[in-house]
Amino acid sequence: MAKKNGKTVFVCQECGYESPRWMGQCICGAWNSFVEEKVYDETDDSRSRSGKGASRPSEGVKGRSKPQRLSSVTSGQSTRIDTGIGELNRVLGGGLVKGSLTLISGDPGIGKSTMIIQAASHICKALGTVLYVSGEESEEQIKMRADRVCKEGTGDLYVLSETSMEAVIAAVDQLDPKFLIIDSIQTMYTDEYDSAPGSVSQVRACGNLLMNLGKGRDIPVFIVAHVTKSGELAGPKIVEHMVDTVLQFSGERSQDLRILRALKNRFGTTSEIGAFEMREEGLVEIENLSASFLEGLEDSSAGAVATAVYEGTRPLLLEIQALTAPTNVGFARRTAIGVENSRLGMIVAVLERKASLSLINRDIYVNVVGGMRPEGTSIDLAVALAIWSDEKAAKLPSGFIAIGEIGLTGDLRPVRSADKLIREADRMGFKAMMLPRRSVEKLPEKPKNMRLIGVTSLAEAIKEAAKLAERI
Numbered sequence: 001m002a003k004k005n006g007k008t009v010f011v012c013q014e015c016g017y018e019s020p021r022w023m024g025q026c027i028c029g030a031w032n033s034f035v036e037e038k039v040y041d042e043t044d045d046s047r048s049r050s051g052k053g054a055s056r057p058s059e060g061v062k063g064r065s066k067p068q069r070l071s072s073v074t075s076g077q078s079t080r081i082d083t084g085i086g087e088l089n090r091v092l093g094g095g096l097v098k099g100s101l102t103l104i105s106g107d108p109g110i111g112k113s114t115m116i117i118q119a120a121s122h123i124c125k126a127l128g129t130v131l132y133v134s135g136e137e138s139e140e141q142i143k144m145r146a147d148r149v150c151k152e153g154t155g156d157l158y159v160l161s162e163t164s165m166e167a168v169i170a171a172v173d174q175l176d177p178k179f180l181i182i183d184s185i186q187t188m189y190t191d192e193y194d195s196a197p198g199s200v201s202q203v204r205a206c207g208n209l210l211m212n213l214g215k216g217r218d219i220p221v222f223i224v225a226h227v228t229k230s231g232e233l234a235g236p237k238i239v240e241h242m243v244d245t246v247l248q249f250s251g252e253r254s255q256d257l258r259i260l261r262a263l264k265n266r267f268g269t270t271s272e273i274g275a276f277e278m279r280e281e282g283l284v285e286i287e288n289l290s291a292s293f294l295e296g297l298e299d300s301s302a303g304a305v306a307t308a309v310y311e312g313t314r315p316l317l318l319e320i321q322a323l324t325a326p327t328n329v330g331f332a333r334r335t336a337i338g339v340e341n342s343r344l345g346m347i348v349a350v351l352e353r354k355a356s357l358s359l360i361n362r363d364i365y366v367n368v369v370g371g372m373r374p375e376g377t378s379i380d381l382a383v384a385l386a387i388w389s390d391e392k393a394a395k396l397p398s399g400f401i402a403i404g405e406i407g408l409t410g411d412l413r414p415v416r417s418a419d420k421l422i423r424e425a426d427r428m429g430f431k432a433m434m435l436p437r438r439s440v441e442k443l444p445e446k447p448k449n450m451r452l453i454g455v456t457s458l459a460e461a462i463k464e465a466a467k468l469a470e471r472i
């Protein structure tokens with residue numbers, strides 16, 4: 001047990017940094033993030049006051065200090081647990097790993113509890129007892145949600161409305177669950193500290209207890225964490241380091257689309273996304289992701305161009321919108337959502353210098369519809385064409401899509417695995433795709449219903465687009 005020694009210290013609630021005095025701004029950059037907490041003497045090596053050692057995952061595996069021959073260590077890969085939710089399995093890297101700690105974060109009301117209880121209902125059917133601990137909702141509330149969203153029933157799913165870690169540990173000892181859920185870490189506290197739930201020392205201590213529980217019993221643990229307004233994990237970054245996987249659940253609450261991502265994953269890539277629709281009956285996996293991102297594109301207008309990207313290993317079609325307007329405050333604004341500002345600046349410069357589109361004294365706004373932040377450069381051409389299209393009030397025909405990276409010289413560079421993007425666009429019913437000529441040349445087979453317009457430079461792309469636009 002840690003013992004209080006009467007002293008206090010100021011702890012940054014964002015990063016866990018400690019200072020003997022209050023500070024307005026922390027070294028991590030956070031403002032007004034310091035809270036006074038009591039100092040504890042170290043008598044338990046599972047935790048250190050500085051948090052440096054305590055946050056290291058290896059310390060969660062207690063009492064296994066004997067070196068083992070790597071070849072004799074059994075691999076956890078073979079014991080992946082199917083969560084019953086394909087999109088969740090995919091983001092986790094192929095299912096849940098035994099003994100792993102997974103943190104799921106997201107805005108209030110986004111559907112964290114819904115997703116977890118849906119997974120729990122499947123896992124309890126396959127594996128046996130699952131314990132769902134909620135510090136936020138009563139058993140009745142959880143039951144109401146489960147009745148609404150758990151199609152497979154809740155056989156051996158146990159709920160516990162509790163905030164004390166000691167009570168949780170006792171329940172785990174009694175039930176011996178195969179899967180443990182804590183909703184949420186910010187509501188939990190351990191008697192070992194008397195600071196408030198959600199404070200750095202409580203979150204860190206509860207995180208450590210959960211890690212020992214999960215690794216010690218070789219059961220997966222899911223921990224819900226809230227995020228602050230700025231989108232950071234509320235409370236300390238320390239938990240992020242402690243856990244194996246950090247999932248982020250996001251989406252517009254006004255729309256039904258929900259996207260699940262891994263921000264950190266010790267058992268898989270972080271480039272896969274999972275897509276869901278929030279419905280009355282719970283989260284429904286979206287199989288045809290492109291369709292939901294392209295809603296509303298049919299009534300095409302100037303400034304809107306479809307494009308294709310890779311999200312993980314999946315091709316995804318998106319709509320890029322651009323708006324240009326006269327500048328009235330001296331210097332022109334370039335504002336982008338979903339595209340890096342520096343990338344937009346480069347595209348605009350190439351449009352001006354290599355494609356003779358004058359954008360001086362024009363404000364430019366670019367938006368990737370649906371809240372995606374596509375990685376890679378395959379959207380460059382669509383961004384450029386959307387700006388050109390709005391600036392010239394030239395409407396591109398519906399069924400038009402563009403991919404290609406733009407180089408500083410104004411030439412178009414081929415897109416990685418363009419064939420998969422082409423196939424997806426063809427499948428989604430697009431009629432014409434503009435793309436770098438070299439991508440067309442490399443193509444093993446032509447699409448069935450879609451025409452390919454190969455171009456070598458941005459200037460040529462705009463010339464071709466102008467021909468198409470005139471036709472409508």
Ligand SMILES: Nc1ncnc2c1ncn2[C@@H]1O[C@H](COP(=O)(O)OP(=O)(O)OP(=O)(O)O)[C@@H](O)[C@H]1O
Binds near residue numbers: 111112113136278281
């Ligand atoms: N009866 C219902 N019909 C349809 N959707 C519902 C219904 N009740 C709740 N929802 C949806 O579920 C969402 C809340 O889901 P959930 O409680 O899983 O979110 P959460 O991320 O756990 O929230 P919190 O941060 O409050 O714990 C609501 O925002 C709403 O979109």
Ligand SMILES: [Mg+2]
Binds near residue numbers: 112113114136183
């Ligand atoms: Mg919840």
Ligand SMILES: [Zn+2]
Binds near residue numbers: 012027028030
């Ligand atoms: Zn800090």
